Amino acid sequence: MIRTTIIAAALLAAGAASAQTGAQTPAQPAGASAELKPIKIPQADALGPVFSRPGAVSRPGDGKRAAIKGFPIFRSDDKTMTVGLADSGPGEAEWEAYPHNEFMYFIKGHYTLISADGTVMEFGPGDSVTVPKGWKGRRTTTGYTKYYVTYGPK
Secondary structure (H helix, E strand, O other), X not given: OHHHHHHHHHHHHHHHHHHHHOOOEOOEOOOOXXXXXXXXXXXXXXXXXXXXXXXXXXXXXXXXXXXXXXXXXXXXXXXXXXXXXXXXXXXXXXXXXXOXXXXXXXXXXEEEEEEOOOOEEEEOOOOEEEEOOXXXXXXXXXXXXXXXXXXXXX
């Protein structure tokens, strides 16, 4: 219940920002009616088919970094906040300073965060985490699918 509430709050914030800024989304292309509408991603779609929709993006892996597919659901006009889905293969990454605040809710796979002080946190389906901007550490994964909300003022 708490995780559902957190996700709903993040998506409501996105909707409120959209209403205030007139932001466009993949479900509401530029030049569309001024009427704003909710965006629904059914669970079965989030587990794969959404990454074949128009607007989906992908980045190939490079041996260490995982191949990743993404589907941006919402981006604020000032590009400081993004809501979307990401699907990653196995890999790892390291940050001296994480580039933005990020909330993640995992729906598939396994994800591990190792902080610079050695603290290890593991995540799987149904788990969530918030990583603050500036966090130092690394992540390893056997692959995952997640909803995410990022915020990073310039």
